[in-house]
Amino acid sequence: MARFIGVVAGEHAAAGLVEDDKLAGPLRLFPEDPAASDVFQGMPMEAVCDRLRDQIRLAAQDLPVAAVGVAFPGIIRHGVVEDSPNLYQAKGYNLKGALSSRLFPAGVPVHISNDADAMAAGIAAMRHETETLIRLWFLGEGIGFGRYPWTEGAWEGGHSVVTLDPKERFCGCGGAGHLEGIMGHRAMRLRFLDLEPEEVFESAKDGDARCEDFVKLWHRALAAATATSIHLEGPGKFFLSGPNARFVRPAMLNLYLQEMVKMTPLLGSAFEIVPASDELAVVGAAVNARRALDGRAGGAGAGRNS
Numbered sequence: 001m002a003r004f005i006g007v008v009a010g011e012h013a014a015a016g017l018v019e020d021d022k023l024a025g026p027l028r029l030f031p032e033d034p035a036a037s038d039v040f041q042g043m044p045m046e047a048v049c050d051r052l053r054d055q056i057r058l059a060a061q062d063l064p065v066a067a068v069g070v071a072f073p074g075i076i077r078h079g080v081v082e083d084s085p086n087l088y089q090a091k092g093y094n095l096k097g098a099l100s101s102r103l104f105p106a107g108v109p110v111h112i113s114n115d116a117d118a119m120a121a122g123i124a125a126m127r128h129e130t131e132t133l134i135r136l137w138f139l140g141e142g143i144g145f146g147r148y149p150w151t152e153g154a155w156e157g158g159h160s161v162v163t164l165d166p167k168e169r170f171c172g173c174g175g176a177g178h179l180e181g182i183m184g185h186r187a188m189r190l191r192f193l194d195l196e197p198e199e200v201f202e203s204a205k206d207g208d209a210r211c212e213d214f215v216k217l218w219h220r221a222l223a224a225a226t227a228t229s230i231h232l233e234g235p236g237k238f239f240l241s242g243p244n245a246r247f248v249r250p251a252m253l254n255l256y257l258q259e260m261v262k263m264t265p266l267l268g269s270a271f272e273i274v275p276a277s278d279e280l281a282v283v284g285a286a287v288n289a290r291r292a293l294d295g296r297a298g299g300a301g302a303g304r305n306s
Contacts, residue, residue, distance in 0.1 A: 005059050006286030009072050010086075010115055011037040012280035015055035017063070018286035021125040027278055028058040039088075045093045051101040067109040069289030070099065071118030071281050073144075075154060079112045085172050086141060103151060111289040116146030117155070122284030122293075123239055123274060124148045130287075136230060137222065138276070139244035143180040144228075146239055150288060154213055156300040158184070160225040176207060177231040187242060201247050219249060223256035226269070230261050235269040241276045248273060 074084025078097020145157025
């Protein structure tokens with residue numbers, strides 16, 4: 001049975017050995033303290049690659065592996081990070097080439113995919129739904145959109161335009177009217193300079209009119225972006241994950257979605273909240289590497305900015 005290594009890099013790094021689309025060994029973390037975050041913020045990419053190489057070696061346990069799959073935030077094409085707003089130093093970096101040159105034995109294929117796409121692949125593998133379209137909204141510092149199976153495209157769903165109000169300019173990319181400019185954690189902090197996002201949602205429960213209005217806007221924005229995806233690719237289940245998935249009110253979200261999708265063939269979508277985990281992304285990164293090795297996916301992925 002072929003072995004693969006899955007790696008995810010973002011706020012920290014995690015790597016694991018994957019067999020038969022399941023974790024087959026302990027997760028290797030950098031740093032080892034699970035509470036540590038943003039360790040790669042501002043770190044030179046050469047140093048980032050060195051850290052990832054070390055975790056890959058630990059996860060491999062000196063066993064031969066068929067390929068290495070790496071999940072990384074940003075727009076990824078052919079192994080190059082074309083843009084990554086939350087790891088700005090990665091922009092334009094050939095991550096595939098840099099990692100390939102560091103691995104031993106040489107010649108082990110490296111596949112780089114967007115981290116939200118990897119999470120979608122992880123959901124498909126863990127639920128034994130690898131022939132099913134999986135769509136995922138990751139609600140965090142930014143808003144990510146993951147898709148499995150991977151297909152060509154930018155898939156920057158977090159930058160879907162959900163309002164024509166020119167004043168809506170809180171998105172980290174600088175664009176107006178974006179989903180991330182309403183739902184992203186950073187955007188919410190900019191909008192409510194006197195309240196943290198957690199306090200906004202708590203105040204809404206307590207009847208604060210300003211916060212109630214925003215919570216409705218927050219859910220309506222997600223429903224609008226989801227409706228756009230449904231009108232482009234058809235109905236189905238949408239998974240919600242990430243630290244801010246805890247704010248979701250499913251009944252409100254479903255009500256707004258029903259207002260926006262009316263054509264009979266497009267009805268029947270649903271939402272499910274799934275906890276984010278390193279295991280999910282590690283397995284998904286390995287699954288995408290296996291599919292690339294099998295020739296069922298291209299050598300690039302593109303997706304979220306979170």
